[in-house]
Amino acid sequence: MSGVPYVQLGVREPGLRDALLAAAADVLADGGFIGGERVERFEARFAGLCGVAHGIGVGSGTDALVLALRALGIGPGDEVITAPNSFLASASAIALCGARPVLADVGDDFNLDPACVEAAIGERTRAILAVHLTGRPARLDALGDLARHHGLELIEDAAQAVGARLGDRPVGSFGRLGCFSLHPLKNLGAAGDAGIVVTDDARLADWLRRARNHGLRSRDEAEFWSLNSRLDALQAALLEVKLERLEAWTAARRWNARFYREALVDVVQVPDEPAGLHCVYHTFVIQSGRRDALRAHLDERGIETRVHYPVPIHLQPAASGLGYAKGDFPVAEAQAARIVSLPVWPGLTRADLEQVVEGIRSFHVGGH
Numbered sequence: 403m404s405g406v407p408y409v410q411l412g413v414r415e416p417g418l419r420d421a422l423l424a425a426a427a428d429v430l431a432d433g434g435f436i437g438g439e440r441v442e443r444f445e446a447r448f449a450g451l452c453g454v455a456h457g458i459g460v461g462s463g464t465d466a467l468v469l470a471l472r473a474l475g476i477g478p479g480d481e482v483i484t485a486p487n488s489f490l491a492s493a494s495a496i497a498l499c500g501a502r503p504v505l506a507d508v509g510d511d512f513n514l515d516p517a518c519v520e521a522a523i524g525e526r527t528r529a530i531l532a533v534h535l536t537g538r539p540a541r542l543d544a545l546g547d548l549a550r551h552h553g554l555e556l557i558e559d560a561a562q563a564v565g566a567r568l569g570d571r572p573v574g575s576f577g578r579l580g581c582f583s584l585h586p587l588k589n590l591g592a593a594g595d596a597g598i599v600v601t602d603d604a605r606l607a608d609w610l611r612r613a614r615n616h617g618l619r620s621r622d623e624a625e626f627w628s629l630n631s632r633l634d635a636l637q638a639a640l641l642e643v644k645l646e647r648l649e650a651w652t653a654a655r656r657w658n659a660r661f662y663r664e665a666l667v668d669v670v671q672v673p674d675e676p677a678g679l680h681c682v683y684h685t686f687v688i689q690s691g692r693r694d695a696l697r698a699h700l701d702e703r704g705i706e707t708r709v710h711y712p713v714p715i716h717l718q719p720a721a722s723g724l725g726y727a728k729g730d731f732p733v734a735e736a737q738a739a740r741i742v743s744l745p746v747w748p749g750l751t752r753a754d755l756e757q758v759v760e761g762i763r764s765f766h767v768g769g770h
């Protein structure tokens with residue numbers, strides 16, 4: 403048995419490697435490292451994929467969130483509601499703007515429970531930051547209704563969900579702003595850190611283009627203080643090459659997910675995919691009451707797994723000032739003790755998938 407790595411970041415496919423090297427060589431040859439046509443072309447294509455008019459490339463998914471919140475004027479005195487089981491950045495971005503992250507529990511789908519969001523809305527609430535965790539669209543219909551009813555902004559943290567759809571509509575197009583990470587581990591990953599904000603709002607797009615570039619409105623005139631968080635042209639050139647393969651990669655992830663679901667549904671809790679959802683399986687998360695023993699059993703067979711994420715945001719030391727305690731978000735906390743992410747990357751072979759399935763079945767059925 404050869405084992406199964408959780409992920410394979412190196413570029414093994416010769417055709418892809420050649421195309422990436424050629425794209426990088428072009429940038430190195432002409433020296434167009436900052437801004438320019440390559441960045442604009444990638445931004446336009448990415449926005450098109452999301453079904454919106456504008457894409458603004460930035461330095462990371464975290465910066466995408468911070469800048470999106472700032473674009474809406476969110477700052478000190480404001481509250482933004484998000485999920486406690488997300489990656490830290492969903493909450494830290496809110497805090498970095500000077501606003502207060504308010505958390506609401508999630509449902510069986512690992513995404514915000516609209517009833518819990520409604521209960522968390524208060525006087526100071528300005529926005530709902532919906533996370534599409536695991537690559538599964540959040541309950542955007544209900545969250546959109548809540549936002550409209552209470553006069554709140556809806557922002558999407560789509561870091562894990564490029565290409566996911568609710569009905570015919572891609573994620574990133576539901577909120578006023580959609581934020582994506584292009585970190586190497588993501589379904590569409592750069593060769594380093596990168597991110598992008600998408601929106602249909604031309605005014606917000608203009609503001610974001612200045613905000614990622616020192617607040618400059620012309621070469622020499624700064625309108626407001628801001629940071630440097632541009633998408634590198636080198637990354638844009640590589641991402642444009644990879645974008646062409648995204649659909650095929652997503653199809654492979656979805657195929658892997660279906661294989662696992664069918665082969666494991668009788669032994670562990672597997673994620674479902676109700677009609678109308680098109681999930682992209684950034685992670686394939688199963689749940690087991692003996693999670694740690696299961697992981698050890700798989701590890702002995704060379705099958706790598708991860709946990710996304712073992713410590714919910716409200717129990718992080720960084721969140722101590724928010725006043726939350728253990729027990730505040732029972733669903734997220736129970737899930738944190740049971741979840742395990744299986745390898746689901748597009749290059750897995752059928753033999754890899756069978757090996758993972760056999761590892762899990764031998765644990766649960768084999769009396770461990």
Ligand SMILES: Cc1ncc(COP(=O)(O)O)c(C=O)c1O
Pocket residue numbers: 462463464465488489491492533559561562583584585595596597
């Ligand atoms: C849900 C979520 N939000 C935000 C981020 C932050 O993105 P980045 O690592 O590109 O800053 C990530 C990725 O790590 C994520 O998974």
